[in-house]
Amino acid sequence: MIKVPLTVIGAEKLKAELQRLKSVERPNVIAAIAEARSHGDLSENAEYDAAKERQGFVEGRIQDLEGKLGNAIIIDPAAIDADGRIVFGATVDLEDMETGDNVTYQIVGDDEADIKLRKISVSSPIARALIGKSAGDIAEVQAPGGIREYEVLDVKYI
Known part of the structure; x- marks a missing residue:
């Protein structure tokens, strides 16, 4: 299963x-x-x-x-101790390197994902690019419009 x-x-x-x-x-x-x-x-x-x-x-x-x-x-994201790395359940503050916009996402399961609530699926391209990164790292995401780069500003387990 x-x-x-x-x-x-x-x-x-x-x-x-x-x-x-x-x-x-x-x-x-x-x-x-x-x-x-x-x-x-x-x-x-x-x-x-x-x-x-x-x-x-x-x-x-x-x-x-x-x-x-x-x-x-x-x-339980609050019980995670991943040494500041992005893992399932983490809440991540990002800066879009192209536009300078800041966004916050929580990485959740497929059934919980809701972009309006800033919850992205663990299987989404952006989440896959973020997993394992830490604050200060740059994540390259393959988007429909080409590669987008995001800087990880903060990782929280809440």
């Missing part, structure tokens, strides 16, 4: 989604199917078809989440 890295917060979010799917969504879908069945002929019943499709989505997502959580390696 492939191990799935997750931060503590990411694991909690997946557990909460799984709990919601099992305790709220699944019963709602079952009720919708029962309601649609009570309308008679299932061959021409759009409500029934929609409810069965929704059931398939919910059950698939439940299986997906259970698999990910079952194979998860939960990492």
Whole structure:
């Protein structure tokens, strides 16, 4: 099995989604199917078809989440001691060498990544270029527009 890295917060979010799917969504879908069945002929019943499709989505997502959580390696960034190197879970302050803009990213698992929240996937090109670097190092990232260089300003484990 492939191990799935997750931060503590990411694991909690997946557990909460799984709990919601099992305790709220699944019963709602079952009720919708029962309601649609009570309308008679299932061959021409759009409500029934929609409810069965929704059931398939919910059950698939439940299986997906259970698999990910079952194979998860939960990492607490605050407990990491990587001697200032960038590792999974680290929060990194960077300076774009071309524009001079400063950005901060946290390196997280694929399921936690959200660029709006400044959380980038460990498998993204920028995270792969940053892993192992320390403050003061330059990371070269292969971007669609060409190579971009970032200077690592600070590495935090929060």
